[in-house]
Amino acid sequence: MEDEAFEPDVEVVETMMEALFNINKYYEAMKVFQMMRVKRMHDFGLSSYRVVIKWMCNRGKIEQANGMFKEMCQKGIQADNLTLASIIYGLLARGRIREAYRIVEGIENPDISIYHGLIKGLLRFRKTGEATQVFREMIKRGCEPIMHTYIMLLQGHLGKKWRKRHDPLVNFDSIFVGGLIKAGKTVEATKYVERTMKRGMEVPRFDYNKFLHYHSNEEGVMMFEEVDKKLKEVGLFDLADILERYGQKMATRDRRRNRAVDP
Template sequence: MISRPFLFVKPLLSSLYYHQHRRCLCLLTTESSQAYQTPPSPVNEDHLLRVCTILFQQQDSPDFKLHSKLSSIDFNLTHEFFLQVCNKFPASWRPVYCFFQYTQQAPYSHFTHTCVSFNKMLDVFGKSRNIDLLWSAVQEMAKRGLVNDRTFIIVLKTLASARELKKCVEFFHLMNGCGCEYRVERLNKVVENLCKGKLVEEAKYVVLKMKDWIRPNGVTYGWLVKGFCDVGELIEASKVWNLMVDEGIEPEIEVFEKMMETLFKRNEYDEALKVFQMMRVNRMDDLGLSTYKLVIDWMCKMGKVVQAKAVFDEMRQRGIQADNSTLGSLVYGFLTRGRHAEAHRIVERIEKPEIRVYHGLIKGLIRSRRPSEATQVFREMIKRGIEPTMHTYIMLLQGHLGKRGRKGPDPLVNFESIFVGGLIKAGKSLEATKYVERTMKGSLEVPRFDYSKFLHYYSSEEGVVMFEEVGKKLRKAGFVDLADILQRYGEKMATRERRRNRAVES
């Protein structure tokens, strides 16, 4: 049974409106067959540097002079060499185009370009917004039979970014005339990439204008709905939804979930549950873990733990096994409502709890203003062989020091001496000044302290020493929990080498 176009969303849309005014289908070959089956031959870095230097310095010179300079270098022109030259000029079309022209001249006229090298060049032209050159190059590709789906994506993303919407449609017709026939699969890949690049309005324009030649399917409309949801345009997303259902296309479960998630994020709690109820009535057999997990997670975030438990029980009755993420959400929900016994019973029943369960415990305990217990969970998780992540440390630091930091009773280990002093040592004096002002002006609203950036500043060998020294001072002053957190970070997270080898201490 096809869901009617958002029976509840249309009145919702009017309310919302009131309140806020492109794979390798080559003509003759495919990209996979063009790609090298063996590793590319190494490029002579000295030759590459000399060639790129000439291309940069002589890019405005006459062709004969530039070609003469390049011919003076006895370099080995390979497919990989050409790609490396393009990489050196990722957004500068002239040197790349000059080198391409040179490769078409003697003594390299035997060199054969592939769809990979052409697409690389098109990408450079697109990033430099040279639409005329891009258009000319893609026509040359079509003549050589090298156009593939990647070509469509690069060209249409460039044209859409430049708001050349008529050219987007013209490109499809041009390529069809050159042998790349109209295909909905190719259109879907283009729409997917445009929507992921926040170009959903442009993607919708292309879909509607090409409707007479390429009939969109559920995948096409699904990407448009998800794209509009990502940019916060719920009204447009619902219009596309209604258009899809009017054409007799049943939305995929992922589209339902995206709409629900967007409604939850917009605090349209009741409307999100109406979507969920619609799915339960019309698509019950299609409901899986991902849908239940989304609903339970948001219910717990909003304090609706009783309703979340009811949905969880329904999921279990249908034989769907909960994952650690869902259980972690329930644990967090029970803790925030003061139901600690039930939260701990859930954890005790899990045979192999993962980090998401511990994060639910830590976050819930911190929300309940129990940072010491959260630190004990942190220690327990390490004993069980589960390595903390950056998010673990940030939650714990916020629990002990607050989101804006606080002044401790001991001047040697208070917030300013550790974090503000640490920022100055890391050369971030501007950030440190913001927090010094707090102590000078009591009425000044303090910005939220970015623990993530601070920990990033000290992800170095210097950080290992700094966190060790701070940990010693904190321990002497009686801040054992905070000392353990910072010292553990210094031992395991401070450098890339240490992060690669996170051997958990027994």
């Protein structure tokens, strides 16, 4: 009874595990996990396994993650989509594409975490076309992309090499600087150009999150429509679809806002 009275809160212990994983203290984190197993803590279950499996999959330790997954299932703990998403990403990152898709096919109600696991894994394996197809499929099935979805896809499509292209139609740095100026962000545009000039051919770190936020307005909608046309002119249909969809999302959002202001 005394042991039960002083049993630590499982959420606190899981937070400790996550913190140790985040600073690459793998063995210390696993010691904590083992302690939870031995003590048979009251709430020890899915969330505890999820923390370990996610870290292992992110670090390419897919065999160890599969071992944890099997142990969890043997204990009668049913996996949720977040845990399955980690396994899917881990398999894709190791090039085990068929295994990953086999898991996806067995999921009755895939949610955004599953689609993100697929997109992230495919991008890690440099399959940008397939990742974009997953993006289209999730929309078709009624799963609305979020900001993180667009950021992942843009990062996957717009590498340093691609962004250095001199063709004005597809030079993303030019599009970005022009867009900043249109949005009234002249200071940010000047700083970006200065950083590019100082570093020569090296492309400075690009903040896609800020880029999308800057253009989440009516002017941004027009810019995305214009960029969509330019990209399609040079055959970059996947990237065009991503930016076009984001522009549509912003236009719809603005219309909803206007209806709320003027009922």
